[in-house]
Amino acid sequence: MSSGTSNGAVEAGMGPTLTGRGLDKHFGSLHVTRSIDIGVSSGEIHALIGPNGAGKTTLLAQLSGELASDGGTVHLNGDDITDVDLPGRVQLGVCRSFQTSSPFPDFTVRENVLLALMAPDPGIGLFTRAGVDRRRNEFAAQLLEQVGFRADPSTPVTELDHGATRQLEVAMVLASTPSILLLDEPMAGLAPGEVEGMSALFSRLRDDYGILLVEHDMDVVFSLADRVTVLSDGEIVATGAPAEIRADQRVQALYLRESDV
Amino acid sequence: MRTVDPDTSSARAHGVRRASTRPLILTAAVLALVGLSPPIADSLGMGYLQGSLTRVVILGMAAVALDFIVGYGGLISLGHALFVGLGSYTAGILIYNLSQGWGPGADQALVVWPLAAGVGALMGWGLGALALRTRGVYFIMVTLAFNQMMFFLLNSLEAYGGDDGVRLPSRNRLGPLSLDDDVVFFYVCFALLVLVVVGFNLLIRSRFGWVIRGARDNDRRMRAIGVRTRRYQLIAFVLAAAVAALAGALAVNESQFLSPGISHWTVSGELLVMVLVGGLGSLIGGVIGAGVLLVLEELAIDFTSDWQFYVGVGLILVLLVARRGVAGVILGRHRNV
Numbered sequence: 001m002s003s004g005t006s007n008g009a010v011e012a013g014m015g016p017t018l019t020g021r022g023l024d025k026h027f028g029s030l031h032v033t034r035s036i037d038i039g040v041s042s043g044e045i046h047a048l049i050g051p052n053g054a055g056k057t058t059l060l061a062q063l064s065g066e067l068a069s070d071g072g073t074v075h076l077n078g079d080d081i082t083d084v085d086l087p088g089r090v091q092l093g094v095c096r097s098f099q100t101s102s103p104f105p106d107f108t109v110r111e112n113v114l115l116a117l118m119a120p121d122p123g124i125g126l127f128t129r130a131g132v133d134r135r136r137n138e139f140a141a142q143l144l145e146q147v148g149f150r151a152d153p154s155t156p157v158t159e160l161d162h163g164a165t166r167q168l169e170v171a172m173v174l175a176s177t178p179s180i181l182l183l184d185e186p187m188a189g190l191a192p193g194e195v196e197g198m199s200a201l202f203s204r205l206r207d208d209y210g211i212l213l214v215e216h217d218m219d220v221v222f223s224l225a226d227r228v229t230v231l232s233d234g235e236i237v238a239t240g241a242p243a244e245i246r247a248d249q250r251v252q253a254l255y256l257r258e259s260d261v
Numbered sequence: 262m263r264t265v266d267p268d269t270s271s272a273r274a275h276g277v278r279r280a281s282t283r284p285l286i287l288t289a290a291v292l293a294l295v296g297l298s299p300p301i302a303d304s305l306g307m308g309y310l311q312g313s314l315t316r317v318v319i320l321g322m323a324a325v326a327l328d329f330i331v332g333y334g335g336l337i338s339l340g341h342a343l344f345v346g347l348g349s350y351t352a353g354i355l356i357y358n359l360s361q362g363w364g365p366g367a368d369q370a371l372v373v374w375p376l377a378a379g380v381g382a383l384m385g386w387g388l389g390a391l392a393l394r395t396r397g398v399y400f401i402m403v404t405l406a407f408n409q410m411m412f413f414l415l416n417s418l419e420a421y422g423g424d425d426g427v428r429l430p431s432r433n434r435l436g437p438l439s440l441d442d443d444v445v446f447f448y449v450c451f452a453l454l455v456l457v458v459v460g461f462n463l464l465i466r467s468r469f470g471w472v473i474r475g476a477r478d479n480d481r482r483m484r485a486i487g488v489r490t491r492r493y494q495l496i497a498f499v500l501a502a503a504v505a506a507l508a509g510a511l512a513v514n515e516s517q518f519l520s521p522g523i524s525h526w527t528v529s530g531e532l533l534v535m536v537l538v539g540g541l542g543s544l545i546g547g548v549i550g551a552g553v554l555l556v557l558e559e560l561a562i563d564f565t566s567d568w569q570f571y572v573g574v575g576l577i578l579v580l581l582v583a584r585r586g587v588a589g590v591i592l593g594r595h596r597n598v
Contacts, residue, residue: 066485090487104479107471111471119487128467
């Protein structure tokens with residue numbers, strides 16, 4: 001491991017912290033993540049960058065509980081949650097978004113947010129009529145406003161444009177009342193103006209959440225992130241403040257050589 | 262609680278497929294037509310259709326339950342007849358035992374029918390827990406395999422006629438009602454059908470229903486917002502199994518003949534065809550499909566012994582032009598939730 005800064009530095013801070021240690025994942029003979037240490041704490045945006053196939057999405061899946069790791073542990077605020085499954089981790093406050101937009105097509109925008117809001121309710125709700133709770137509806141409207149969603153919330157999600165869909169994705173993640181957000185390329189495919197709006201949103205969210213952000217847009221990464229981790233071939237090449245990463249020779253050689261940074 | 266309904270109003274403005282009251286009107290209309298069918302048939306001098314009408318109600322009930330898990334839950338089961346057969350044998354064995362004076366027997370509908378549904382639910386729980394470890398085409402194959410296991414198990418019950426089955430001396434008894442009267446029996450079945458249709462319509466609008474509908478389209482995403490979807494799907498499967506078993510208990514009463522044929526996998530296939538013809542994901546489509554198929558069968562059988570061929574051709578045509586079946590044609594963009 002040749003990381004620039006210790007991961008422990010930020011963990012000592014206040015607020016919820018998600019930590020992965022020695023995370024390993026094989027797909028057959030393919031070693032996708034190799035003994036990765038990574039952490040994110042409330043109050044920071046930790047950007048995860050790296051070339052395609054570096055293992056970023058796999059790492060996110062391991063942290064979120066979607067993929068069981070072949071080795072390593074995941075801790076939330078010091079508690080071992082390695083064996084907690086994906087829904088369980090969401091209930092504990094670790095929530096992920098997806099690279100590909102995937103709201104529930106059978107529902108409207110508001111109903112999608114309501115679905116995420118009602119997910120932690122106890123029981124299975126055989127006798128609970130869905131979508132009519134006034135407070136929930138108001139909260140859903142607030143969340144949509146918070147992410148800058150401007151269209152009619154009663155629009156079926158299949159009719160949304162890409163930018164609005166990405167906003168809905170963030171609103172749905174926030175609806176799970178998480179403390180840690182794992183965001184997989186939330187700005188993929190957005191127009192420049194939309195990227196700006198989304199960046200401003202994440203900047204505001206930073207105070208209340210710990211955000212692990214997989215992102216390709218280097219301008220966004222370097223303007224937004226408090227910390228950057230560079231992943232390549234399943235290994236961490238460097239971790240550090242944006243300025244350090246910019247200056248890092250290995251990172252430039254590996255990842256930034258074609259970029260204008 | 263519900264002061265305004267901006268959902269539907271803006272949906273109309275957008276002209277998109279959205280929930281509206283039209284599916285419920287169609288549901289009520291179909292149920293009314295089915296409910297009035299005995300006097301109508303009678304006045305047309307087709308009273309001989311009474312048995313077929315009762316079968317439409319009973320198979321429609323099983324098909325509505327199947328549509329619940331296939332159309333709303335995305336769980337394509339080819340094992341639905343397993344539960345119909347199980348309910349049929351639960352009721353049939355109890356009636357037969359009583360008439361023979363050996364073993365446990367019962368003929369009270371209020372005991373036998375809930376028991377049949379309960380046995381169906383229990384079996385649905387066990388088999389569903391196993392089958393739900395798979396998805397997609399594997400789920401279809403596993404439910405099909407379970408279906409055939411049940412078929413051969415019922416075939417081997419020599420005490421109840423093996424593959425020949427046995428004739429039952431009477432129907433269940435239900436208080437002062439004489440179920441041996443075909444019209445009375447029809448209306449008892451019809452009342453239960455109405456309960457089942459209303460029940461499932463409430464369910465798809467409940468939190469439970471939202472979860473299984475969401476999981477149908479994106480199971481992974483549903484888990485990523487914190488829902489353990491398999492529990493919900495298992496309960497949906499159990500509910501469908503219980504209703505199928507109840508339909509089985511009614512079916513054996515209708516025919517007064519206990520036979521393993523009702524649990525053959527082709528019956529599962531026919532129920533699925535009813536759902537598809539009537540309209541997948543509409544609930545009432547199950548009843549429409551049962552009606553269309555049984556009436557077609559009744560009519561076609563007079564003209565040709567190859568009626569199944571023509572029904573097959575018709576089915577292909579229906580699904581080519583109207584993928585959402587009869588209900589889809591009537592409702593257009595409007596859907597039952």
